[in-house]
Amino acid sequence: MKIVRGFTEAKAVFADRAGFVLPEASPKLKERLQGLFGTPDPAQAVALIISEVQKSGDAALRDYTAKIDGVHLSALEVPAQEIAESVEQIPPQLLSDLKVAAGQVRRFHEKQRDAYLAGVAQMAPGTVARVLKRVGLYAPGGTASYPSSVLMTAIPARVAGVGEVIIATPPGKDGRVPARTLAAASIAGANRVFALGGAQAIAALAMGTESVPRVDKICGPGNLFVMLAKKQLYGAVDIDGLQGPSEVVVIADGEANPSWVAGDILAQAEHDVLAQSVLITTSEALAQAVLKEIANSLPQQERRVIIEESLESRGVIAVVASLDEALTLSNLYAPEHLCLYLTESEKYISRIEHAGCVFVGTHPTVVMGDYVAGPSHALPTSGTARFASPLNVTDFIRLMNVVMVDDNMRRDFSAVAAGLAQAEGLTAHASAVKMDC
Numbered sequence: 001m002k003i004v005r006g007f008t009e010a011k012a013v014f015a016d017r018a019g020f021v022l023p024e025a026s027p028k029l030k031e032r033l034q035g036l037f038g039t040p041d042p043a044q045a046v047a048l049i050i051s052e053v054q055k056s057g058d059a060a061l062r063d064y065t066a067k068i069d070g071v072h073l074s075a076l077e078v079p080a081q082e083i084a085e086s087v088e089q090i091p092p093q094l095l096s097d098l099k100v101a102a103g104q105v106r107r108f109h110e111k112q113r114d115a116y117l118a119g120v121a122q123m124a125p126g127t128v129a130r131v132l133k134r135v136g137l138y139a140p141g142g143t144a145s146y147p148s149s150v151l152m153t154a155i156p157a158r159v160a161g162v163g164e165v166i167i168a169t170p171p172g173k174d175g176r177v178p179a180r181t182l183a184a185a186s187i188a189g190a191n192r193v194f195a196l197g198g199a200q201a202i203a204a205l206a207m208g209t210e211s212v213p214r215v216d217k218i219c220g221p222g223n224l225f226v227m228l229a230k231k232q233l234y235g236a237v238d239i240d241g242l243q244g245p246s247e248v249v250v251i252a253d254g255e256a257n258p259s260w261v262a263g264d265i266l267a268q269a270e271h272d273v274l275a276q277s278v279l280i281t282t283s284e285a286l287a288q289a290v291l292k293e294i295a296n297s298l299p300q301q302e303r304r305v306i307i308e309e310s311l312e313s314r315g316v317i318a319v320v321a322s323l324d325e326a327l328t329l330s331n332l333y334a335p336e337h338l339c340l341y342l343t344e345s346e347k348y349i350s351r352i353e354h355a356g357c358v359f360v361g362t363h364p365t366v367v368m369g370d371y372v373a374g375p376s377h378a379l380p381t382s383g384t385a386r387f388a389s390p391l392n393v394t395d396f397i398r399l400m401n402v403v404m405v406d407d408n409m410r411r412d413f414s415a416v417a418a419g420l421a422q423a424e425g426l427t428a429h430a431s432a433v434k435m436d437c
Contacts, residue, residue: 001265001277001294001315003287007325010280010318014333023224023245023274036067046228049199050207057209064200071175076211078177078193086182094180101372102151102187108374109159113393125402131161132396134213136205136237137190138220139169139181141197147184152376153220153391154188160396165190166215168205170197198222202229206237219391221378240391244382245274248366249335249355251326252290254283256341261286262293264339264365269310270303276314278333280326287317327351334385337366356385 004010022042025033030040037045052060058076066072087095120129137153140146150167157165167190169177177195185193194212196204202222206229208214218230219240230239248268252261265277281287294311298304320326327348330338334354342348345360352358356379357369370377378391414433421429 001279001291001311001317003317003319005319007320007329010320010329011332013316013318014329022227025224042224043228043232046199046225046232050203050229050232053200053203053209054207058211061196061200061204061209061212064198065171065196068198068200069170071171071173073171073175073195076194076196078182078195083182083186083193086179087186089179090183095183098147098151098184098187101148102155104372104374105151105155105376106159109156109376109393113159116394116397120399125404128400128402129397130400131163132216132398133162134164134166134215135162135396136166136168136215136218138201138218138222138226139167140222141170141172141177141181145169145178145181147180148371148377149220150181150184150190151188152378154185154190156376156391156393157219157396158189160393162396164192164213166205166213167193168196168201169193170201171195199225199229202226202233206233217396219378219395240378240395241380241384241388242382243378243380245276246271246337247276247278247335247381248337248339249278249280249330249333250339250341251323251330252279252281252283252286252341253323253343254281254286255343256281256286258286258289258293260363260365261341262290262297264367265290265311265315266294266297266301266307267365267367268337269307269315270301271310273306273309274314275310276316277311278315278335279317280329281317281319282321282323282326284319287319290317323348330355334383336379336381336385337369339364339366354385356380356390
């Protein structure tokens, strides 16, 4: 991990984060794209996929799944019976763990929904809430599967009251969706699952095909092609945002346990070579102790190669003079995850301006938030926590204004409305509002 010392040097490093930036395609990927699509540009390749899915529907989905994933699908949708049977096909302990995690997520978002709708009710009659009818949720898969991501997106949607929850997830090389992913979908209450991945899955959900129904909104993280498709299709469908590589900022004082801090950094770096792990501390001794803990733990890590590349290319330790400087740097960075390994860490929450999720307490590890704390782990990344929120029930509820125009309103405000219309040169507007009933 790179070490910087002092506020000025650290600020220069963090200021380079200019917001969301799409990952650069590797030379190998560009060569493959050229062979498949006649262009090395991922954005152009995605545009071609979207156009072909719009034109050819299911046939395009099968064709691209064969070309890109090397999987020949006999059916795009996973049969309901296969989803139902999946809960019997996974280890009993995993099934139990999924159910416990689902309960935590459900309870948190039920409280969030009730509080939100109570607030909307107080705005009545000027505002009413309407739940989205159908949403599409993307669950990364293919070489690995993440049932927790299914729980963290599908449960908030179901709690919000969405009528139909559809999941798209890449099939394995055998053409099937892993049983643990299907079990999570069953526990979360998803209605349908499609064995589709990449840009073609997003295009199908956004525009609809013979088999895949068109949705109102798409949520969930994915690779470069998923992000590009979401970006290009926004407007045809709503999207939750563009989730980049995962990231954590740990703020720790000299009293922090270095093994715990190192554990969170290692867990973060394990995600992906593009994952970013940052430690900001007021203690040089702690910084060195954390580095030692990381070095001692690395040989035992199953994903050692990924961790080492992540920490070498994107890991940063900033040693600063005070907690004031540390908090300022964190707010500048606007991290997805923020861990406060500080004495009485709760008292610093009020000073956090930008973060997707803040972890406090005696052992504020991100892993608890990833799986069982309750709030969805779908969080804003790449500095978008400056303006974006975590995935929550409000993502699936839209507000609709209701304007009651009665005789009192006409008497009190028609002249004002007509005056403003005249000022804007909209004389028909002015005439309409001055008409006698």
